[in-house]
Amino acid sequence: MISQNIYQSFKAMVGPGRVSQAPEDLVVASYDASKNLARPEMVVKPLTATEVSRIIRLAYENNIPVYPRGAASGMTGGTLALKGGIALDTSLMNRILEINPEDMIAMVEPGVVVADFQKQVETHGLFYPPDPASAEFSTMGGNVAECAGGVRCIKYGVTRDYVLGLEVVLPNGEIIHTGSHTLKSVTGYDLTRLLVGSEGTLGVFTRITVRLVPLPEKVETLVAFFTNLHEVWQFSRWLAQERIWPRALEVMDETCLRAIRNYQPEFEITPSARTMLLIEVDGGQAETTLLGQKIHTQLEAMGALQTIRANDAAQASRCLRIRDAPYHNIGAQYLWSIRKAISPALYSIAPKKISEDICVPRSKILKILEIIKELESKYLIPVAIFGHLGDGNLHVHFLIFTPRQETNLDGALEALFRETVRLGGTLSGEHGIGITKSKYLPLEVRAGELKLMQQLKTLLDPKGIMNPGKICPE
Amino acid sequence: MISQNIYQSFKAMVGPGRVSQAPEDLVVASYDASKNLARPEMVVKPLTATEVSRIIRLAYENNIPVYPRGAASGMTGGTLALKGGIALDTSLMNRILEINPEDMIAMVEPGVVVADFQKQVETHGLFYPPDPASAEFSTMGGNVAECAGGVRCIKYGVTRDYVLGLEVVLPNGEIIHTGSHTLKSVTGYDLTRLLVGSEGTLGVFTRITVRLVPLPEKVETLVAFFTNLHEVWQFSRWLAQERIWPRALEVMDETCLRAIRNYQPEFEITPSARTMLLIEVDGGQAETTLLGQKIHTQLEAMGALQTIRANDAAQASRCLRIRDAPYHNIGAQYLWSIRKAISPALYSIAPKKISEDICVPRSKILKILEIIKELESKYLIPVAIFGHLGDGNLHVHFLIFTPRQETNLDGALEALFRETVRLGGTLSGEHGIGITKSKYLPLEVRAGELKLMQQLKTLLDPKGIMNPGKICPE
Numbered sequence: 001m002i003s004q005n006i007y008q009s010f011k012a013m014v015g016p017g018r019v020s021q022a023p024e025d026l027v028v029a030s031y032d033a034s035k036n037l038a039r040p041e042m043v044v045k046p047l048t049a050t051e052v053s054r055i056i057r058l059a060y061e062n063n064i065p066v067y068p069r070g071a072a073s074g075m076t077g078g079t080l081a082l083k084g085g086i087a088l089d090t091s092l093m094n095r096i097l098e099i100n101p102e103d104m105i106a107m108v109e110p111g112v113v114v115a116d117f118q119k120q121v122e123t124h125g126l127f128y129p130p131d132p133a134s135a136e137f138s139t140m141g142g143n144v145a146e147c148a149g150g151v152r153c154i155k156y157g158v159t160r161d162y163v164l165g166l167e168v169v170l171p172n173g174e175i176i177h178t179g180s181h182t183l184k185s186v187t188g189y190d191l192t193r194l195l196v197g198s199e200g201t202l203g204v205f206t207r208i209t210v211r212l213v214p215l216p217e218k219v220e221t222l223v224a225f226f227t228n229l230h231e232v233w234q235f236s237r238w239l240a241q242e243r244i245w246p247r248a249l250e251v252m253d254e255t256c257l258r259a260i261r262n263y264q265p266e267f268e269i270t271p272s273a274r275t276m277l278l279i280e281v282d283g284g285q286a287e288t289t290l291l292g293q294k295i296h297t298q299l300e301a302m303g304a305l306q307t308i309r310a311n312d313a314a315q316a317s318r319c320l321r322i323r324d325a326p327y328h329n330i331g332a333q334y335l336w337s338i339r340k341a342i343s344p345a346l347y348s349i350a351p352k353k354i355s356e357d358i359c360v361p362r363s364k365i366l367k368i369l370e371i372i373k374e375l376e377s378k379y380l381i382p383v384a385i386f387g388h389l390g391d392g393n394l395h396v397h398f399l400i401f402t403p404r405q406e407t408n409l410d411g412a413l414e415a416l417f418r419e420t421v422r423l424g425g426t427l428s429g430e431h432g433i434g435i436t437k438s439k440y441l442p443l444e445v446r447a448g449e450l451k452l453m454q455q456l457k458t459l460l461d462p463k464g465i466m467n468p469g470k471i472c473p474e
Numbered sequence: 475m476i477s478q479n480i481y482q483s484f485k486a487m488v489g490p491g492r493v494s495q496a497p498e499d500l501v502v503a504s505y506d507a508s509k510n511l512a513r514p515e516m517v518v519k520p521l522t523a524t525e526v527s528r529i530i531r532l533a534y535e536n537n538i539p540v541y542p543r544g545a546a547s548g549m550t551g552g553t554l555a556l557k558g559g560i561a562l563d564t565s566l567m568n569r570i571l572e573i574n575p576e577d578m579i580a581m582v583e584p585g586v587v588v589a590d591f592q593k594q595v596e597t598h599g600l601f602y603p604p605d606p607a608s609a610e611f612s613t614m615g616g617n618v619a620e621c622a623g624g625v626r627c628i629k630y631g632v633t634r635d636y637v638l639g640l641e642v643v644l645p646n647g648e649i650i651h652t653g654s655h656t657l658k659s660v661t662g663y664d665l666t667r668l669l670v671g672s673e674g675t676l677g678v679f680t681r682i683t684v685r686l687v688p689l690p691e692k693v694e695t696l697v698a699f700f701t702n703l704h705e706v707w708q709f710s711r712w713l714a715q716e717r718i719w720p721r722a723l724e725v726m727d728e729t730c731l732r733a734i735r736n737y738q739p740e741f742e743i744t745p746s747a748r749t750m751l752l753i754e755v756d757g758g759q760a761e762t763t764l765l766g767q768k769i770h771t772q773l774e775a776m777g778a779l780q781t782i783r784a785n786d787a788a789q790a791s792r793c794l795r796i797r798d799a800p801y802h803n804i805g806a807q808y809l810w811s812i813r814k815a816i817s818p819a820l821y822s823i824a825p826k827k828i829s830e831d832i833c834v835p836r837s838k839i840l841k842i843l844e845i846i847k848e849l850e851s852k853y854l855i856p857v858a859i860f861g862h863l864g865d866g867n868l869h870v871h872f873l874i875f876t877p878r879q880e881t882n883l884d885g886a887l888e889a890l891f892r893e894t895v896r897l898g899g900t901l902s903g904e905h906g907i908g909i910t911k912s913k914y915l916p917l918e919v920r921a922g923e924l925k926l927m928q929q930l931k932t933l934l935d936p937k938g939i940m941n942p943g944k945i946c947p948e
Contacts, residue, residue, distance in 0.1 A: 100835070100837065101714070102711075102714065102835075102836055102837040103835040103836050103837050103866075104714075104836070105835070125717055146660065147660045147664075149658045149660075153657060153658055154657065157631075157635065157657075158658055160664070160667070161631065161635055170922075170926075174922055175922075176920070176922040176923050176926065177920065177923065178923060180833075180898075180899070180900040180918075181835050181898045181899075182833040182834065182835055182865070182866055182867070182898070182899055182900050182903065183627060183628065183631075183833070183865040183866065183867075184623045184627055184632055184833045184862075184865055184866075184867050184900070184903035184904055185833060185900035185902070185903060186620065186621045186623075186671050186900075186902050186903065186904060186905070186906050186907070187900055187901050187902050187907060187911075187915060187918050187919055188907060188915060188919050188923070188924070188927045188945055188946070189668060189671070189672055189676075189927045189930055189931075189945075190621075190634070190667050190668060190670065190671050190672075191923060191926060191927070193634070193664050193667035193668065194663060194664060194667070194668045196664065197660050197663070197664050198663055198664075202663075213719065214717040214718075214719045215717065217717065237576075240575070240576065243599055243688040243689065243691070244688075245687065245688045283757065283758065283761065284757065284758075284761040284765075286760065286761060286764070287757065287758040287760060287761035290760070291758075359654075359656040359657070359658045359659060360656065361574070361576075361577040361579070361655050361656055362576055362577050362578065363574065363576040363577050388658075391656070391657040391658055392577075392656055392657065392658075393656075393657075393658050424654075424655045424656070425654070425655075425656055426654040426656050426658070426659040426660075426661055427661050428659070428660050428661050429656065429658035429659060429660065430658055430660060431660070432660050433660070433661060433662060437661075441661060441662060444654075444661050445661055445662050446650070446651065448644075448648055448649075448650040449650050449651065449652060449662070449665060450662070452650065452665060452934075453662045453663045453665070455933055456663055456930075456933070457663075459929055459930070459933050460926075471662055471663075472662070
C-alpha cells in the first residue's frame with residue numbers, strides 16, 4: 001500500500017505533473033496487449049535515470065512493487081501491476097541520444113518508439129534490423145526487456161544481438177552500466193545479455209546502446225498465394241537448397257486469409273488461395289534484383305496461384321496511402337500491410353483470440369502444423385496460424401466464440417506447449433513469459449534451470465519489488 | 475590438496491588411463507598461451523557429461539579446485555591451476571554430435587577443434603563464422619568460455635552470437651541445459667549468454683548448440699601495402715561511406731612488416747611498404763566479384779604501393795602449400811598466411827612479447843594509435859600493432875628486450891588500458907580477463923557491476939572451486 005505520506009514524497013521528488021493517483025491515469029496504466037487488467041496505485045513518469053533511481057530507492061525502502069512500462073504493447077502481461085504499487089512509465093524518456101555512423105552504434109532512452117528510431121537510423125544509411133509487428137508503437141525499452149524478435153530474425157537475429165550496453169537502475173535504486181560501446185568486449189560476465197529479455201524483473205533500463213549495420217542497398221518483397229501449406233513448405237526447402245537467405249519469410253493460413261478477405265475486401269486476394277507467403281530478400285542492388293526475378297520465376301514454377309513482386313524500396317516508401325495503391329503497381333509496404341492486417345482481421349471474425357508464439361526447429365514445422373490441426377479437432381477451438389516460417393516461430397491464434405471453448409483453452413494451450421517442447425521447440429519465440437505463460441514454463445525449463453533463474457532474481461531483487469509475479473511461477 | 479584416498483576415488487571413477495598424477499602429465503597441463511605456469515595436482519580427461527558431473531561433485535565435496543581446459547591456447551591464463559587441484563581436460567570429448575542443415579544448427583562436444591568443425595559445416599553448404607587466429611587448434615569449449623572473436627566479427631559478430639544452447643556442469647556437479655534449439659527463444663533469463671564468456675568460472679560446458687548461416691557463394695580477399703596508417707584509415711572511411719560491409723579488415727603496422735620480412739623473406743613485401751591492409755568481402759558470386767574489382771580500383775586510386783587480389787575461394791583452397799604458391803597467381807590462404815605469420819614473426823625479433831587486445835570505437839582508432847606511440851616513447855618499450863580495424867579491436871604487442879623494459883611494462887599496460895577506457899573502449903575485445911588482466915578490470919568495470927559479477931560467481935559457485943582466481947580481482 002502506498003500511504004498518503006509516501007505519495008507526497010513521490011510528488012515532492014518528481015513534481016506533481018508526472019506522478020498521479022487519478023483514477024483515469026490508473027486505468028490507462030492497468031492494461032497491456034495481453035488484455036488482462038491490474039490496476040496500480042500510482043503512476044509516475046520519470047525523465048532521467050536519477051529520477052528513476054530515486055523513485056525505485058524510495059519504493060525499495062518501503063517495499064512497494066514497481067512495474068516498468070513503455071507502450072504496454074506486450075502480449076504476455078509483463079507490465080501488469082499484479083500486486084498494487086507503482087506503474088513506472090518510461091514513455092517520456094524518449095530521446096535518441098546519439099546515432100554515430102562512424103562507430104555504427106546508437107544510444108537511446110527507453111521510451112523511444114522503435115519505428116521512429118529505425119527511420120532516424122536509415123537517414124544515416126544505417127539499419128536497425130529488429131522489427132516486431134509492434135514497431136510503430138512499441139518502445140526500445142520494452143523491446144530490450146522482452147528481447148523482441150519480428151520478421152527479419154532469420155537473417156538478422158533478435159534484439160539481443162544488437163544490444164551492446166545498458167544503463168540500468170537495479171531494484172535497490174543503484175544505477176549500473178553494463179557492456180561497452182564497442183562491437184567486441186569480454187570484460188567479465190555478460191550482465192548485458194542477462195538483463196536483455198528479463199521482462200522488467202531485474203531492473204529498469206534508462207539508456208540502451210545498440211550496434212547498427214549498413215542499410216542494404218536494395219530490398220525485394222514478393223507475395224505468393226498457394227492452395228496449401230505443403231507447397232509453401234516445398235518452396236522454403238527450395239530456398240534452403242539454393243542457399244538463399246531471405247530476410248523475411250512469412251506465412252499465413254486459410255483462416256487468416258478468410259479473416260483478411262472479410263476485413264479488407266479491397267486486397268482482392270485470389271479466391272482459390274488458401275495460403276499466403278511473403279518473401280523478402282535484401283543486399284546489393286544488382287544481385288538482389290536478380291534474386292527477386294529468380295524467386296518470382298520459382299514461385300510460378302512451383303504452382304503459385306498468384307505472385308506479386310513489389311517495386312523497389314523507394315517506390316514502396318512512396319506508397320504510404322496503401323488503400324489507394326493501384327493493384328498491379330504495388331509497393332512493399334502494401335504487401336506488408338496484408339501481413340500486418342491479420343491481427344485486427346482475426347478480431348473481425350472472432351470476439352476473443354489467444355495469440356501464442358511457439359518456435360520449433362525448422363524441420364519440425366510441418367509436424368507441429370499437423371499437431372495443431374489435431375488439437376483444433378480435439379478441443380473444438382478454431383485456430384488461425386501465421387508466422388515466421390524462416391525461423392520456425394509460429395503465431396498460433398486460438399479463436400474463442402463460446403464459453404465451452406473458453407473452458408477448453410487451458411487444455412489446448414498445455415497440449416500445444418507440451419508438443420512444441422517435445423519437438424525441440426520453445427514456448428515463446430518473442431513474446432516472453434510474463435504472466436500468461438508462467439505456469440507453462442516448467443514444461444520447457446527444467447527444475448535445475450528454473451531454480452537458478454529464481455536465485456538470480458533473488459540475488460538482484462532480494463525484496464521482490466521489481467515487476468513481481470512475472471516469468472517464474474510462484 | 476588431493477589426498478591419495480581421493481586420488482584413488484577419481485581413478486576408480488574414471489579409469490586409470492584418463493586420470494593421472496604423473497609429473498609429465500602435470501607439466502603438460504600447467505601452461506597456456508599466456509606463458510604463465512601453474513601446476514595442477516591431477517589431470518583428468520572425461521568422456522561424458524556424467525563423468526564430468528561425478529568428477530566435479532567429488533571435487534566439490536572435498537573443496538578441490540577444478541580448472542577446465544581444452545587446447546590451452548588462451549592468452550590470459552584462464553586455464554592455469556593457480557591453487558592446485560584438478561586440470562579437467564575436455565580434449566577427448568571431441569565429437570561433432572549433429573550438423574542439421576534443415577534446422578541450420580549444430581551440436582558439438584567441447585573438445586571439438588574449431589577449424590575441424592568449420593570444415594565439416596562447410597561440406598553442408600553452411601558456415602560457422604567465428605574465426606579466432608587459434609581456430610586450427612583451439613576448441614569449441616574454449617571459444618565459448620572466452621567468447622572468442624577473430625577476423626570476421628565486423629560483419630558476423632562473435633561466438634556469443636552463435637551459441638543457442640548449452641549443457642553445463644555447474645560447480646556443484648549438477649547438469650543443467652540452457653537455451654534452445656531454435657533461432658528465437660525467450661523463456662526466462664538468458665542463462666546461455668551469462669555462461670558464454672564466463673572463462674570456465676561458472677561451470678564446464680559438455681555440449682554446445684550453435685546456429686549456422688548459409689555459406690557465402692563467393693569470397694574476395696585483397697591485400698594492399700601503404701606507406702602509412704593514415705592512408706589505411708582513409709580507405710576504411712571510404713568503405714563506410716560506400717556502405718561496403720567487409721567481413722574482414724585487418725591492419726598491421728611497420729614493426730609487424732619488419733618482423734615478417736625477417737621471418738619469411740619469401741613473401742617479398744614491397745620494400746617501401748610501412749602498413750599492410752587485408753580486406754575480405756563475401757556474398758553472391760557476381761556482386762562479390764564486382765565488389766572485389768571496385769575495392770581493387772579504389773586501393774590503387776588511394777595510393778596503395780602494391781595491391782594483390784586473391785583468386786576465388788576454390789583456387790585459394792587448392793593453394794595449401796603456400797610457400798610454393800606462385801606470387802602473381804595467389805590464393806586467399808596465401809594472403810592470410812602473411813597476416814597469420816605476425817605472431818611467430820614478432821618472436822623472431824623480440825625474445826618476449828606481451829599481446830594485448832584492446833577494442834575502441836572505430837572513430838577512436840587514430841587517437842589510440844597516437845597514444846600508443848606516446849606510450850612507446852615514454853616507457854621505452856617498442857610496440858607492434860596489428861588487428862581488426864573493422865571492429866576497433868587492436869592487438870598491441872609490447873616487445874620486451876631488457877629488464878628495464880620488463881620493469882616498465884606494468885606502467886605501460888595500465889596507461890594503455892586507462893586511455894582505452896577513456897576513449898570509450900574496452901580492456902579486452904576477445905582474449906578475456908583471466909589472470910593477466912584481472913587487476914586492470916576495475917579500470918573499466920565500475921564497483922557496482924564488479925560487485926554484481928562477484929555475487930553471480932558466489933551464487934553459482936559458493937565454494938569457489940571452479941577455476942578460482944580468474945576474472946574478478948580477489
